[in-house]
Amino acid sequence: MVQKIYELKIKNNNRAGSDLYIMDLETPDGIFSKPGQFISVLIPHKTLRRPISIMENTGSTIRILYKVRGEGTNYLAGLNAGNYVNFAGVFGNFFKIGEKNLLVGAGVGLAPVYYLKKELEKIGRDAKLIAGFKTKTEVPRELSPFIDYMSTDDGSFGEKGSVIDLAEKYIKEFMPDNICICGPVIVMEKISEAAAQERIQCQVSMESMMGCSVGACRGCVIKINDSGVIRNAAVCKEGPVFDALKVFGGKSHA
Numbered sequence: 001m002v003q004k005i006y007e008l009k010i011k012n013n014n015r016a017g018s019d020l021y022i023m024d025l026e027t028p029d030g031i032f033s034k035p036g037q038f039i040s041v042l043i044p045h046k047t048l049r050r051p052i053s054i055m056e057n058t059g060s061t062i063r064i065l066y067k068v069r070g071e072g073t074n075y076l077a078g079l080n081a082g083n084y085v086n087f088a089g090v091f092g093n094f095f096k097i098g099e100k101n102l103l104v105g106a107g108v109g110l111a112p113v114y115y116l117k118k119e120l121e122k123i124g125r126d127a128k129l130i131a132g133f134k135t136k137t138e139v140p141r142e143l144s145p146f147i148d149y150m151s152t153d154d155g156s157f158g159e160k161g162s163v164i165d166l167a168e169k170y171i172k173e174f175m176p177d178n179i180c181i182c183g184p185v186i187v188m189e190k191i192s193e194a195a196a197q198e199r200i201q202c203q204v205s206m207e208s209m210m211g212c213s214v215g216a217c218r219g220c221v222i223k224i225n226d227s228g229v230i231r232n233a234a235v236c237k238e239g240p241v242f243d244a245l246k247v248f249g250g251k252s253h254a
C-alpha cells in the first residue's frame, strides 16, 4: 500500500449534526482505498496527525465524517470550501466481506461501515446497515436514507433503545455470515459476543491514540489473543480492523 502526503482542496465542509461534519476532499488524480482504511490529517502546530476513517471514495472525491472532540477536529470544522487539507495515507487494513453482511456503526463509527455498504452494493452483495446514536441531533441526516435500521438511545429518531439490542435482533432475523462493527468498545464487545454465539465471523474496527500511523512508534498497540498467544498489535498497521475473537475473545463462544 502506497502512503503519501496529499494537499487536497475542500469541496464541501458541511455541518451534518451537532458537532458533526462531513468534508468532501477533491482527489483529481484518484486515491485508492478500501472500507476500513483511514487517513491522518495534519493539524497546524500539532505534532500528531489525527486519524479519520474514509467514509466514501468516489474516485474524484474522498469523504470523511468527523465529530468535533478537541483542537484538531475543531480546526477542521472551521475550514471552508476552497481551503486545503494536508493528510497522509492511506493507512491500515480493511474489512473482509461475506455473502450476507450485517454492518453496524455507532456514532461516527458509522463512517467506515457506510463506506463498506456502498462498496458491497456496487458488487451486488447482500448488506444491511444498522446505525445507533444517542439522540437525533447526532444523526447525520444526509446519510440516514442509506441506513436500513436505526436507533437512538432516547427514541428521538428511529427505534428507541440501544444499537446493541437492534443488532442482536437483526443477527437473528437476517442470519448474516459476516458482521462488521465500528463504534464504542462496549458496543463492539457486546455485538461480537452475540455473533460468537451464532458462530458468525465478526470484525471490529478499533480506535487508538496514534503517532506514526505506520507501525513504528508502537503508540497505538492493543492486546490481542492470536491463536492462544497474547501479544501487542499495532492498530495502525495490523488494524484498525481485527477479528473480534482476537480482541474480545468471544466470551459467549465457550
Ligand SMILES: Cc1cc2nc3c(=O)[nH]c(=O)nc-3n(C[C@H](O)[C@H](O)[C@H](O)COP(=O)(O)OP(=O)(O)OC[C@H]3O[C@@H](n4cnc5c(N)ncnc54)[C@H](O)[C@@H]3O)c2cc1C
Residues within 6 Å of the ligand: 038, 048, 049, 050, 051, 052, 053, 054, 064, 065, 066, 067, 068, 069, 070, 071, 072, 073, 074, 108, 111, 206, 207, 208, 209, 210, 211, 240
Ligand atoms: C483508525 C481511526 C479512525 C478514526 N476515524 C474517525 C472518524 O471517521 N471520525 C471521527 O470523528 N473520529 C475518528 N477517529 C477519532 C479521531 O482520530 C479523534 O477524534 C481525533 O484524533 C481527535 O482529535 P482532536 O485534536 O480534535 O482532539 P484532542 O483534543 O486531541 O483529543 C480529544 C479526544 O480524542 C481522542 N484522540 C485524540 N487524538 C487521537 C489520536 N491521534 N488517535 C485516536 N484518538 C485520539 C482522545 O481520546 C481524546 O480524549 C478515528 C480514530 C482512529 C484511531
Ligand code: FES
Residues within 6 Å of the ligand: 209, 210, 211, 212, 213, 214, 215, 216, 217, 218, 219, 220, 221, 234, 235, 236, 237
Ligand atoms: S501509530 Fe505508531 S505504531 Fe501505530
